[in-house]
Amino acid sequence: MDYTLKEMMAIVAAREIQNSDIVFCGTGISMLAAMAAKNINAPQSVIFFETGAIDSELEDLPLAVGDSRIMYHASSNSGLLDAFATMQNRFTCSHVVGILGAAQIDIYGNLNSTVIGDYHGPDVRFSGSGGACDVASFVSRSIIFMKQEKRKFKKKLDYLTSPGYLDGPAGRKKAGLSEGGPDCVVTDMGMMAFDSESKKMFLRGYYPGIIPEEILQNMEFEIDVTRAEEIKPPSANELSLLREKCDPHRLIL
Amino acid sequence: MKVNGYKVKKLDDAVKTYVKDGCHLSIGGFTLNRNPMAAVYEIIRQKIKDLHLYAHSNGQGADELIGAGAVSCLEIAYGGTGKFASTCIRFRKAILEKQIRVEDYSNYQMTLRFLAGSMGVPFLPTRSSLGTDIIKKWGFGPEFREQNLKLPDKKMVELENPFDDWCDTKKVVLVPAINPDVTIIHVQKADYKGNCRIDGLTFADVEQAKAARTLIITCEELLDDDYLKNNPDRNQIPFIHADAVAHIPYGAYPTACYKYYDYDPVFLKQYAEFAKNEGRYQSYLESIYSRKTHTELLDSVGRERLEMIMADKNRGYARKLDRR
Numbered sequence: 123m124d125y126t127l128k129e130m131m132a133i134v135a136a137r138e139i140q141n142s143d144i145v146f147c148g149t150g151i152s153m154l155a156a157m158a159a160k161n162i163n164a165p166q167s168v169i170f171f172e173t174g175a176i177d178s179e180l181e182d183l184p185l186a187v188g189d190s191r192i193m194y195h196a197s198s199n200s201g202l203l204d205a206f207a208t209m210q211n212r213f214t215c216s217h218v219v220g221i222l223g224a225a226q227i228d229i230y231g232n233l234n235s236t237v238i239g240d241y242h243g244p245d246v247r248f249s250g251s252g253g254a255c256d257v258a259s260f261v262s263r264s265i266i267f268m269k270q271e272k273r274k275f276k277k278k279l280d281y282l283t284s285p286g287y288l289d290g291p292a293g294r295k296k297a298g299l300s301e302g303g304p305d306c307v308v309t310d311m312g313m314m315a316f317d318s319e320s321k322k323m324f325l326r327g328y329y330p331g332i333i334p335e336e337i338l339q340n341m342e343f344e345i346d347v348t349r350a351e352e353i354k355p356p357s358a359n360e361l362s363l364l365r366e367k368c369d370p371h372r373l374i375l
Numbered sequence: 376m377k378v379n380g381y382k383v384k385k386l387d388d389a390v391k392t393y394v395k396d397g398c399h400l401s402i403g404g405f406t407l408n409r410n411p412m413a414a415v416y417e418i419i420r421q422k423i424k425d426l427h428l429y430a431h432s433n434g435q436g437a438d439e440l441i442g443a444g445a446v447s448c449l450e451i452a453y454g455g456t457g458k459f460a461s462t463c464i465r466f467r468k469a470i471l472e473k474q475i476r477v478e479d480y481s482n483y484q485m486t487l488r489f490l491a492g493s494m495g496v497p498f499l500p501t502r503s504s505l506g507t508d509i510i511k512k513w514g515f516g517p518e519f520r521e522q523n524l525k526l527p528d529k530k531m532v533e534l535e536n537p538f539d540d541w542c543d544t545k546k547v548v549l550v551p552a553i554n555p556d557v558t559i560i561h562v563q564k565a566d567y568k569g570n571c572r573i574d575g576l577t578f579a580d581v582e583q584a585k586a587a588r589t590l591i592i593t594c595e596e597l598l599d600d601d602y603l604k605n606n607p608d609r610n611q612i613p614f615i616h617a618d619a620v621a622h623i624p625y626g627a628y629p630t631a632c633y634k635y636y637d638y639d640p641v642f643l644k645q646y647a648e649f650a651k652n653e654g655r656y657q658s659y660l661e662s663i664y665s666r667k668t669h670t671e672l673l674d675s676v677g678r679e680r681l682e683m684i685m686a687d688k689n690r691g692y693a694r695k696l697d698r699r
Contacts, residue, residue: 149455149457149458150458150461172482174578175576181690185407186407186458187406188404188457188578189638190633190634190686191692193633193691200576201577201578202405202482202483202578202579203490206483206486206503236479241508241514244471246471247462247467248462249454249463250451250452250453250454251452251453251509252432252453253453253482255504256481256504259504259507260503282507283509285504285506285507297546298506298544298547299505299506373458373698373699374458
């Protein structure tokens with residue numbers, strides 16, 4: 123079965139989503155992963171957007187979280203205030219899974235989506251936090267999409283936009299953040315998770331045709347690879363639902 | 376705010392009257408939806424300078440104001456327009472070339488800041504951003520803040536929960552209120568006094584509108600006195616906040632307006648191309664200057680493209696639109 127890396131990434135992330143999850147998603151592949159989960163393995167999961175739409179029908183793929191396509195047949199259309207409150211709300215926050223992406227990540231799953239270089243005179247500028255810092259601060263789990271590149275898996279971030287486990291197991295508590303934090307990192311080579319004790323990233327799986335050493339070569343820091351297993355490729359059913367139901371016009375895939 | 380009176384104005388007059396050089400401005404909408412683009416182009420045409428722009432995720436509108444050189448200071452959460460520009464191109468360029476000063480917040484923090492402004496309190500608390508560089512790194516230094524009387528002395532403040540561990544919270548972050556000199560929003564329906572009805576997501580428009588000293592509204596449909604009052608449950612902004620109302624069909628174009636039209640993928644793709652090249656961007660700006668009104672700009676786009684983005688009545692967007 124032929125499939126692209128983007129398809130693999132969307133499916134791998136989708137498999138992490140369960141029926142009881144409220145899925146916060148952003149633009150691009152993160153939107154696609156949430157839609158894939160809904161169409162394949164977690165039909166009861168609820169997709170929701172920082173702009174205020176909850177449980178949108180999503181007949182057509184939105185190209186941004188402000189796209190009118192998220193407003194059609196939603197449970198409610200409110201605004202930013204309400205959406206972020208839902209993630210900060212102590213009753214609802216524990217059900218929310220965030221899907222995030224970033225330009226840099228460190229071993230504790232902290233993310234940079236702001237600058238490369240000095241903040242006051244950057245070499246590269248990105249969009250900034252948007253809602254990512256809010257999501258990472260509030261919700262109990264998050265799934266992070268990254269490209270597997272040395273310059274993206276950094277020993278030290280140029281700017282810490284969104285909190286992961288900060289500086290280790292006690293990091294979030296010390297800072298005053300709620301429990302929770304990143305759950306896994308999905309890349310174009312494999313998937314990392316975070317150790318329950320040390321909160322350090324480790325390799326959980328690698329894609330068919332990839333060996334763990336290749337993944338290590340594309341990171342600036344070392345991670346444990348002893349627990350890694352090969353990840354099952356997308357099944358014919360997963361692929362056809364992803365292609366036909368989620369992105370028939372190949373706007374993202 | 377102006378309590379009473381007939382507030383309908385021509386857009387160029389409203390902008391001339393209220394949006395001055397150095398003005399602290401906020402615009403409504405989100406990335407590629409319901410940005411008050413007709414007003415943005417009017418600001419560009421009038422060559423208003425030195426704006427202090429408050430944005431949460433005002434993708435297209437913010438990028439065009441920055442690209443035209445209208446902005447000197449920017450407080451923002453996200454500079455992007457989704458698939459069309461994951462980072463807005465003129466925004467990125469202006470920061471890298473130090474043409475603007477920038478201060479980063481998160482989307483929730485910017486929204487809370489508008490809410491605080493609308494409530495008349497100096498700040499509101501959140502748990503967002505604890506432990507991050509959003510708290511530690513300030514784009515506007517203490518000296519700049521001290522000299523600028525319209526800015527608070529601090530970007531934000533971390534505070535131990537004064538109610539001890541109430542709500543299982545040890546610390547909060549206080550974000551300062553924003554009271555823009557002017558907020559401009561584009562809505563689906565308004566009446567001549569300034570009552571507003573927004574269809575679909577309100578984004579942070581309501582908070583931005585109520586936080587402002589002066590509110591300019593552009594609308595798809597301008598209605599008679601009692602039309603909106605006949606169904607008040609559906610209205611979000613009462614007229615007492617409004618100063619000017621301008622009737623501008625397609626006033627959010629090239630961004631979307633739910634139930635009326637979609638974003639124009641052709642325009643947004645072309646814009647991203649122009650934005651990458653200095654010469655082409657200058658020609659693009661010349662084309663904005665040369666059109667005296669939004670209607671002239673729409674005429675240059677042509678009927679065919681406007682028909683392509685027309686929203687399906689029951690969906691609120693253009694289902695058949697080619698967005699590749």
